Amino acid sequence: VVNFSFDRKTIIFLLCCLCYLLVAPSTPLEFSALLKIAPILFLSVLAARTGINSTSVHLLSALLFSMGGDVLLEMNLFVPGLSSFLLAQFLYGSLFLRYHSSWSANYQRSLLLSCASLVMAVIMWNYAGDMRLPVTAYLLVITFMGLSGNTSTIKGVALGAAVFILSDSIIAIDRFVMAVPAAVSLIMISYYLAQFLLVSAVVRELESKKRAQT
DSSP, rough: OOOOOOOHHHHHHHHHHHHHHHHHHOOOOHHHHHHHHHHHHHHHHHHHOOSSSSHHHHHHHHHHHHHHHHEEEETTTTHHHHHHHHHHHHHHHHHHHHOOOTTTTHHHHHHHHHHHHHHHHHHHHHOGGGGHHHHHHHHHHHHHHHHHHHBBTTTTTHHHHHHHHHHHHHHHHHIIIIOOOTTTHHHHHHHHHHHHHHHHHHHHHHHHHHHHHH
C-alpha cells in the first residue's frame, strides 16, 4: 500500500517539476539544468531532515548521483550521464537490500521484471550499436535495483522502482529503436514520480523507526 496525499511537501515538489517541464525548454542550458535538478534537491532536503544516519546518507548518495546524471544528460553527455545514473541505481538497490525480506517474496513480479529486462536486453543488443555494452550494463544494474525494491520490506519502493524502470525504458526505446510521441514529457514525469515514490517510502520508513525509538 502506498500512501499518497497532496500535503505541502507534495505540492512544492509538483511545482518544482512543473517549473522544469514548462519553463526549461525556453531557458539557457545552465538554467534548465538547475531547474531539472530542483525537484531532486527538494527530495534531498526531505531526506536530510530525517537526520544523519547510514540510511539517509545512503539515500542522499543515490540522489546526488541522480542529479549528476540529470545535469550530464541535459548537456547531451549520454555516456557520463548513464554512468552517473548507473551508480545511483546501484546505490538504490544496495539500500533496498538493507531492508531485504526474501528473494522469493513477490516472486511473480520479480519473474515478470526479469523477463521484461531480458526482452529489453535483446532489443538493445540489436539496436544500440556501439552503445550496446554500456546500455546492457546499465540494464543489469537497474534490474538489480528493481528486484531489490520488489523484495524490500520498505512499503512503496517496489512501485517507485517499477516506474523508474519504465522511465528508463522510454529513454532507451526513443533513443535507439523508434521515436516515442511526447517522449521528453513522458520520461521526465515518470522519472520525477519514481524519485518521489522512492524517497517518500524511505523517509516514511526512517520516520517510523524514529517514532518507535521515542
